[in-house]
Amino acid sequence: MASETEHRSLGVFECQLCGLTAPYSYVGQKPPNTQSVVLLEESYVMKDPFSPDRDRFLVLGARCSICGKLACVGPECSLFYSKRFCLPCVREHLSAFPPEIRQDLEKKKAPSSSGPSGRACPRS
Amino acid sequence: MVSRARGGAWDRKLVGPRLCVSLSGHSMAPPRPREGRGHRDHRWAPSEEEALEKWDWDCPETRRRFEDAFFRDEDYIRQGSEDCHKFWAFFERLQRFQTLKTSKKEETDPGHPKHCVPALADLPRPYDSRYRINLSVLGPDMRDIRGSGSQLPPKRVSEFRRALLHYLDFSQKQAFTRLAKLQRDRAALPIAQYRKCILQTLKQHQVVVVAGDTGCGKSTQVPQYLLAAGFSHVACTQPRRIACISLAKRVGFESLSQYGSQVGYQIRFESTRSAATKIVFLTVGLLLRQIQREPSLPQYKVLIVDEVHERQLHNDFLLGVLQHLLPTRPDLKVVLMSATINIMLFSSYFGNAPVVQVPGRLFPITVIYQPQEAEQTASKSERLDPRPFLRVLEAIDNKYPAEERGDLLVFLSGMAEIGAVLEAAQTYASHTQRWVVLPLHSALSVADQDKVFDVAPPGVRKCILSTNIAETSVTIDGIRFVVDSGKVKEMSYDPQAKLQRLQEFWISQASAEQRKGRAGRTGPGVCYRLYAESDYDAFTPYPVPEIRRVALDALVLQMKSMSVGDPRTFPFIEPPPPASLETAIQYLQEQGALDASEALTPIGCLLAQLPVDVVIGKMLILGSMFSLAEPVLTIAAALSVQSPFPRSAQSSLECAAARQPLDSDQGDPFTLFNVFNAWVQVKAERSQNSRKWCRRRGVEEHRLYEMANLRRQFKDLLEDHGLLAGAEAATPGDSYSRLQQRRERRALHQLKRQHEEGAGRRRKVLRLQEEAEDGSSDEDHAGPAARHAEDSVDIQDVKFKLRHNLEQLQAAASSAQALSREQLVLLKLVLARGLYPQLAVPDPFNSGRKDSDQIFHTQAKQGAVLHPTSVFASSPELLHVQEPQATCGGGSRDDKDKMSSKHQLLTFVSLLETNKLYLVNCVRVPALQSLLLFSRSLDTNGDCSRLVADSWLELQVVDSEGAVQLLAAALRLRACWESALDRQLSHQARWRRREQQQRRQRLGEEDEDEEEAESVSRAEVAALSRELLQFMATKVPYSLRRLTGLEAQNLYVGPQTVTATPKLPGLFGSSALSPHPTKGGYRVTNFLTYNCLLSDTDLYSDCLRTFWTCPRCDLHLPLTPLERMAHESACATDLHGGPGAEEATTEQSRKPSALQRPYHCDSCQKDFLFTPTEALRHRRQHM
Incomplete structure (x- = not known):
């Protein structure tokens, strides 16, 4: 049951905060093959890799509405409150957010970055 | 059981922390739906309140109405789908959660100054968890809902809508968390650090060796690195089918194309490969077959050969083939993947290919040597003593608190040993209630094998009793303790006896390390070795490669068909024993797969x-x-x-x-x-x-x-x-049943x-x-x-x-x-011919023995027994000769031999030696007929009453006339059968060639009718079958005896005594009768040698003429058996020949034969070249 319209990858989404990468197949607010759901932000979307259904999508991330950085939807990197905000920006403007969000953030530690490092090749 | 497990997992998911974050982190404000605008609420005033009180979300009818409205075919969630069920379960939890929260007061928003950053200026106030959801559902129009007749109260609709939003958000978060975890786990693998290096090295070199221990992630990651780097047409070989499937699944999942077709597998029975497939996991055997078809392997650009260190037969051969192929395919990249065992062997085999060595991820492991006392072997003969293993269980129970998790993996040599320990360990487990004991070996069903991955309840440990399958093939998480018996049972092959032997060996140091390593995958571990450290030092460094211990028939056959040259000089990474190769070649010659020049x-x-x-x-x-x-x-x-x-x-x-x-x-x-x-x-x-x-x-x-x-x-x-x-396309005719079937x-x-x-x-x-x-x-x-x-x-x-x-x-x-x-x-004939020469003869004293003591002898091995599952093990009388007739003279030296027409042999599929020598999968066949039809060599005495088949079985027939008749029939049948088979095969070969041609050229009609005609006709097969059946039904009393070694040595008269044999006519057509160079006597066909058996009667073979009347032409003359056979065959040809028979025979007689003599007929005054029989027949014409 391979779908005829194999989801063509448009490129690789890379979170500018945590470095998560995944191929995306759509950017926008109306994911393909779906009529009943709209997204409330310009999102990077891939077909849900964990579902066999063609119309299942997965939102990978979007741009922070303050700094414009590409951030994944992971709770360590960004949050959505009527718009997408990356956590560094939220922290910077913490007072602008309702107390519920502030409380939420307090529970989290600052994200620790772990950049991948390569190993040396064999001499050849 | 499946559904039970699913339910459980589902529950866990719902109460999991993620839901708590998304729901409990912020208070649930009473819904203030944007969707259900206020003005509608008025119309539903008091009666609605009432309805709301009685509202029941659990009512199936209610649910169905909502499903009808929201879960239509075009919607994101469809009615009846798994998602739909998940939604309702989620819904219930949400409801419960909300009732808990409703008591909470609504916080009043203190009002907030507008923010200077535009993005922050219009943040909604007051806070509502709904604003944290980045999607919206375009539900059905309210009018549609009411239009369809099902009245859904708007309040409930918005309640539902809200739940749906939360559900979608929840499932998004869930999927994203999975994705993130996947990426994290991948990045944490040791090999992730070497990704760039591997890709870079592969860019610069044709062959790269990636060496890493289990757990470093090479098998799953390297294919993905290649895929991500833009490589396509990647083949990754695995020694085992099961690994192909599981790796394809895993890699598909990890590379986020689980439901795409980028990653596929291809094994003997299944393929998930399609045009879009970029990486295919396949077995080594299958790849070799692809090379066999297309030697340059044009369909691949990268080849990953995994587990080369296992030194599997096919893998070793593949490496040889690749070494050959690489210079002709400079664009083909090869990655050899190996454990860190003997890496330089592979590197140097491919011109010092660069090696990327990746450390495994192992925690420290304590090794405890516990050598077993020697006493135990003496008393208990064959059964393994389970006590040393129980002692380890006890030691673990005493030393480690039950709350500390960690399972035990025990390596045993074989299934019998597993059984012995299993029994004892289960008894122990039922006492202590602290162990679940599970066996693991390849003969278990997949479902049973899967059990070892299940988890033990708290306070209980798993004890997995395994063969060496858990050494590399199966990886079980959570193992903390390993017990290594130090033994392994392996098939070894005896090329001389063509015998598979299942023997117990000490393992190699490499295996011992591998076993030990299994304890340190998830944390520090302990490895108990049930042998001494000095034993370990004496182990061989590496296991014996398969090529040195198995039969090579199939390999040689494949090598021949791939035209890789003489197997003896093939540049194997490590050559097989020459004796094995010779045996294989000889065997294939015996089986008729190779001719005398070793060509196919x-x-x-x-x-x-x-x-x-x-x-x-x-x-x-x-x-x-x-x-x-x-x-x-x-x-x-x-x-x-x-x-x-x-x-x-x-x-x-x-x-x-x-x-x-x-x-x-x-x-x-x-x-x-x-x-x-x-x-x-x-x-x-x-x-x-x-x-x-x-x-x-x-x-x-x-x-x-x-x-x-x-x-x-x-x-x-x-x-x-x-x-x-x-x-024929077996689709049922009418459209209804077709539909039904679909x-x-x-x-x-x-x-x-x-x-x-x-x-x-x-x-x-x-x-x-x-x-x-x-x-x-x-x-x-x-x-x-x-x-x-x-x-x-x-x-x-x-x-x-x-x-x-x-x-x-x-x-x-x-x-x-x-x-x-x-x-x-x-059918039995077909089996017997296929299995020949795998024959065993029952011991003559079997009828006097107990059922379990029945023994059999093959040509090479004596004293084999029946496998206990065999039907002849439970009913041995089926093989006994029932009619002990009067013993007979007939020159027999052994009067104990029974004369019977019902002697039987066993033809068997394999010979297996464990503690005993077993015949596996036996069929009983009539001895005389089978031997006459199948023997590679048949030797006779002068009157053909004594026959020796393949120099080891002697048949004595009372009635030499009957013997001659049978022999003649056998000769004829063998020739017919052989020729039919030859034609069938050459017809097939032509058919195949044409098929290939057609595929290449797409040219339709090419003189196919002419070729079709040459295949074996149905009538011919029917006639052959009939004659074979007749032959099998003949009843001739005879004795059957295995020759002793001494007799076998002194079987033949030898070449020097040839003169004693009279000149006799050729038995069939033009075949010249020539003396046999070593046996003596005369070679009649390539298998039959006449009168070469050494016995007293040979001297008188000339005097063995007896009067005989030919049933066909009424000729009545004193003839020797051979003359008689010759006459019969000539007479039969006459008969078949029909009208032109006379010419045919004269034609035949003109062919030079060593036995023809000039003959002058006095009656017709002509000169002929006649064999004695022909002369006789000619003379008869004048009478």
Whole structure:
């Protein structure tokens, strides 16, 4: 049951905060093959890799509405409150957010970055 | 059991922390729906309040109405889908959660100054969790809802809508968390650090060796790195089929194309490969077959050869082939992946290829040497002493608190040893209640193997008793303790006796380290070695490569068909023992697959294309000629899989009784045949019960599934090779039943998909005493869980029905039950000819022995016994000669030999040596006829009353006349059969060539009618069958005896005594009778040597003429047996020749023959060149 319209990858989404990468197949607010759901932000979307259904999508991330950085939807990197905000920006403007969000953030530690490092090749 | 596990997992997911974050982190403000605008609320005033009070979300009708409105076919969630069920479960939790929260007061928003950053200026106030959801549902219009007649109160609609939003958000978060975890886990693998390095090295070199220990992630990651780097047409070989499937699944999942087709696998019975596939996992054997077809392997650009260190036969050969191929394919990249064992061997074999070495991820492991006392071996003869193993269990119980998790993995040498320890360990476990004991070996069903991955309840440890399968093939997480017996049972091959030996060996140091490493995968571990450190030091560094311990027939055959040159000089990475190669070549020559110059014969070509044992391949070819393809397919498949009858002692009594009606007194292959056919009938009639049916009879059902798969593959192969007419499209005529069939298939597909989705490999929790319950073979005793499993979908059954045409199989099975006696005899002949020379003769004293003491002798080995599952082990009288007739003179030296027409031999599929020498899969065949038809060498004395087959079995026939007749018939039949087979094969070869040509050129008609005519006609086969049956039915009393070694040595007269033999005419056509160079006597055909046996009567062979009347032409003369045979054959040709016979014979007589003499006829005054018989016949004309 391979779908005829194999989801063509448009490129690789890379979170500018945590470095998560995944191929995306759509950017926008109306994911393909779906009529009943709209997204409330310009999102990077891939077909849900964990579902066999063609119309299942997965939102990978979007741009922070303050700094414009590409951030994944992971709770360590960004949050959505009527718009997408990356956590560094939220922290910077913490007072602008309702107390519920502030409380939420307090529970989290600052994200620790772990950049991948390569190993040396064999001499050849 | 599946659904139970699913439910459990589901519950966990719902109460999991993620939900808490998304729901409890912020207070649930009473809904202030944007959707259900205020003005509508008025219309629903008081009565609605009332309705709301009584509102019941659990009511199925209510739910259905909402589903009708929101979960339509075009919606994101569809009615009845799994998502739909998940939603309602989520909904219930949400409801419960909200009732808890409603008591909470609504916080008043203190009002907020507008923010200077525009993005922050219009943040909604007050806070509502809904604003945290980045999507919105375009639900159905309210008018639509009411229009459809189902009145949904707007308040409820918004409640529903809100829940739906939260659900979608929840599932987004869930999927994203999975994705993130996946990426994190991948990045954390040791090999991730080497990604760039591997890709860079591969760019610069044609061959790269990636060496890393288990757990470093090479098998799953390297293919993905290549994929991500833009490589396509990647093949990754695995030694085992199961690894192909699991890796393709894993890599597909990790590379986020689980449901795409980028990653596929291809194994013997299944392929998920398509045009879009970029990486395919396949078995080494399959890749070799692809090379066989297309030597330059144009379909791949990168080749990953995994597990090269295992030194599997096929892998070693593949490396040799690649070494050869690489210079001609400079664009082909090769990655060799190996454990960190003997890496330089591979690197230097490919011109010092660069090595990327990746450290494994191992925690420190403490090694404790606990050598066993020598005392135990003496007393208990064969059974393994389980006490040292129990001591370790005890030690763990005493030393480590039960709360500290960590399971135990015990390496034992074989199944019998596992059984011995299992019994003892289970007794211990039932006392302590702290262990769940599980066996693990390759003969277990997949479901049983899977149990080792389940988790033990708290405070209980798993104790897994395993063969070396857990050393590399199966990786179990959570192992903290390892017990290493230091032993392994391996098949070793004795090229001289052509005998497989299952022997126990000490393992190698590499294996010992591998076993130890299993304790340190998830944390620090302990490894108990049940041998001394000095033993370890004495182990060989590496295991013996397979090429040094197995039969090489199949390999040599494949090498021949791939034209890689003389196997003796092939540049193997490490060459096989020369003796093994020689034996293999000789064996293939004996089997007729190679000719004297070691080139492939037509039958050899065909056999090389069949991925089966040579003997089985021969059976298939022979069977298809006699229109016995269907039964032979089943038998060939049955003989190619492991026995479906497990050896567990307990259950076998009841099961054997239940199985008894299916036993065939002809032999074990026929019992298997019956079992398979009966099973197919069960499947066809009351499908769901086949599992139960198998259990009651002690039959391992998955072996039957394997048989069905293999049978299908054989059938395809025969069809592909033009040996079997392709099945006519068996689609039912009317459109209704076609529709019906399509519907059924769709339902099956859906079942399969559901199963695959649902079985997200959630680990179940094992129960204490699970084994004791499951061990019971009688389903009435099985626990509720087992019964539950019975009700659930039998996924094997679903797959089976998808893969096979059950109707066709059933038809084959029914026709098999109606097999006539004649067909059965022919079938046995086909088996016997295929299996020849695998023959055993019963010991003459067997009838006086106990059932269990029956012994048999093969040419090379004496004293073999029957495998306990054999029908002849339970009914040995089937092989006894029942009619002890008066012993007879006839020159017999051994008066004990019985004269009977019912002597039988056993033809067997394999010879297996463990503690005893076993004959496996035996069929009884009539001795005299089989030997006459199949022997590679037949030697006779002067009157043909004494025959020696293959220099080891002596037959003495009382009635020498009968013997001569039989011999003559055998000669004729063999020639006919051989020629029919030859023509069939060359016809097939031409057919195949044409087929290939057509495929290449797409040119339709090319003189095919002319070629078609040359195939063996049906009438000819029918005539041959008839004659064979007649031959098999002949009853001639004879004795059967195995020659002693001394006799075998002094069997022949030798070349110097040739003069004693009279000049005799050629037996058949023009074949010149020449003296045999070593045996003496005369070579009549390539297998028959006349009068070469050393015996007293030889001297008088000239005087053996007796008066004889030819039944055809009434000639009455004193003739020697050989003269008589010659006359008979000539006379028969006359008869067949018809009107032109006279000419034909004269034609024939003109051919030069050593025995023709000038003859002058006085009556007609002419000169002829006549053999004595011809002269006699000529003279008769004038009388």
